[in-house]
Structure formats: C-alpha cells, structure tokens
Amino acid sequence: MEARRSTLKRLIICGCAALFMLAGNAVPQVMAQAEVRIKDISRLSGNREYQVIGYGLVTGLDGTGDKSQMSIEMIRGMLQNMGMELNSQQILTKNSAAVIVTGMLPSYGRPGEPFDITISSLGDAKSLQGGVLLPTLLKGGDGQVYAVAQGQISIGGFESAQGGAAARTGQKNHLTVGFVPKGAIMERGVDDRFARSGKFSVLLQEKDSILTRKVKEAIDRRYGTGWASITNPGQIEIRVPSSMQEDPVSFAANIENLTLSIDEPNRVVINERTGTVIVGNNVRISRVVISHNGIKIAVDDQAQANAQGARNSQPQASMVAVQGETTVDDMVSALNAVGATPKDLIAIFQAINAAGALHGELKLM
8 A cells, every 4th residue: 555655656746747847848938929819919990089179168166167258258159049148247157167078989980879078177267076068069170070068077086175275185186177978979970981992901009020921821821812911011901802791890800810829029118117127038138247236247158257256356246147148037037136126127227228238129118
C-alpha cells in the first residue's frame, strides 16, 4: 500500500512538472499574440454619430437664473409667438436662464428615436438645478432641424442649504451644466443607408499596414480573393456579393465575427501624474549604460563583470546588471529588486528612449 502511494506521488510530481514545462514553453507565444475578432479592432464605415446644436431657455429656477439681455429677449420672443406683448422692463429673468443644447444623433437614427442631450448655461446663471428646458430646435451642420429637445434637467451636483461661504464649500460638480436622458426626439433621419453602393469599409482603430494586411488575409481565407481590397493603411474596402445585396448587414456581421491573431503592441505607457507605468511584453532594450540617483544600469554582454567592478569601486551605489539585450520586464524586475521608485522608472525609461535603446513606442499621458 505504501509503495503504491509512493508511486502515485511520483506520477503526480512528474505530471505537474511536465505541465509547468509545457506552460513555460507556451507563454512566449501566448503573450506575443492575441486572438481577436475583426469587430474588436475596427468599426464599419457609416457607423457614426452626428452633432446637433441649438439654443434654448430653461425656466423654473429658484432665483439662480441669469440677468442678461439675451435671456430677456428670448423670453420676450417666446411670449410674442404665444400672442403676449411685453416690454423688456416687465420681464424678470432670475428664474430663467439662456442655455446651449448639444447632442449626438445616433447611428442610422430614424424619426421618433430619442437620444441624450447636454445643457450648458450661456449667461451668468448660478445654477440650473431644478430647471426645465423648454422645447428647443436642434440643427445639424447643414442648418437643417433634426430634433426637438425638452425635459427636466439633471445636474449631478448639489449646493449646501446654508448660505454664504458654506454654500460654496457644499457645492459638488458643475451646477451650470446638466443633461436630460433621452431628452431629444429625432424629427428626421440623416438618410444614411448601409452599403448603399454595394460596398462598405472596415476602418481599423490602428492605422497599421501590417495589421491591415492581416485583416484582408483573414477575409480572403473565408470568402476568397477579390472581395476585399486595401485602400489605405487602416481601411479595407469590401464588396458585397450579389447573393447578399438584399442583406448587406448580415454579410458585414459575418466579416466582423472573423478572428485573427495580432501582435501585441510594443509600447510603454507612462502616466507621470500617478506614477503608473504599463509595459508591453515584447518591448526590448539594446545595450546601454545609465546612471540615475545612485543606481547604475548596464545592459551589456559584460554586464556581470561590470557589476562586480562597480560594487568594488562604488560600494554605496546600486548596480543593476542585465546580460545582453533584454526585455523591459527583466529591467523592471531588476530595478524593483534594488528599491527603485515609480518616479525612478519613469525617468529611466525616458532616458533609455532618448538614447535610442528602447525598441518600442513610448507614450506619455
């Protein structure tokens, strides 16, 4: 019985060791490439929103409106349209405010479809809290009216019930900017039709020529050559087959669902405000020697010998030695071992990039 347990234990250990070896061999390939859908890295042409804008009037404020001549004229014009004649001296605007209304028409929107709007004060109003936006026409860049907006404004902030300085310290967010969820209704569409000419384009998020070619090859493998053509880096034009002319959306959905393997970007992202450093797995560093705040970094074939000499000649300095060309991941591990701070890492990466030894894109946020 004891012998059987010993044999089983050896089998488990050997099996686990084999799994770790397989996992270790597979990690570089898994980290080097990622399997994604075309939809995850692109969008279809025509699948966009359109900006609309208008100016209007917010009423029902609790004495926090503006006192501008613009508000007075807007109120007077509105009342004239309703058959009431008043002069400017008869109009008080402390409960009203002139505002700009903006929004985005949804992709392929149709009449009757609602969408969100944002309201911002034009004058010197103190707050739009509790106000109601009166019906406002929203126009596109061509001057045509596409929607009408109206509704109760949501601020997302508040003021303290106390007055004076206490009110100011109790203020949260911006009280002169608000929004109305689904506060606008489309009155007319933009007359966009998908694949109107029998073609549509796949627009990649990254204008990368290699990635563009890979996407085209994935489409060619599925549907054969001749349907997809590269027009620009990041743009692939696709011709809809005659059998799918009546349903181009389904054909586009099939294209978006195709998968391909893409290389992970060689990129180092640094946020100096927060001290965040994000490093891609494949970013490499050439041979270089850097000294920073008592830390000496040497990436060289003779790094170990240099490290020993540095320890003998400069006992108070920390020597980070990495043999040969290395990855940024190895560099970060070595720097963390000697207690380097995020600020040190940021300065070191910037210096390595300036020296031309960083093989990847350095992006500062």
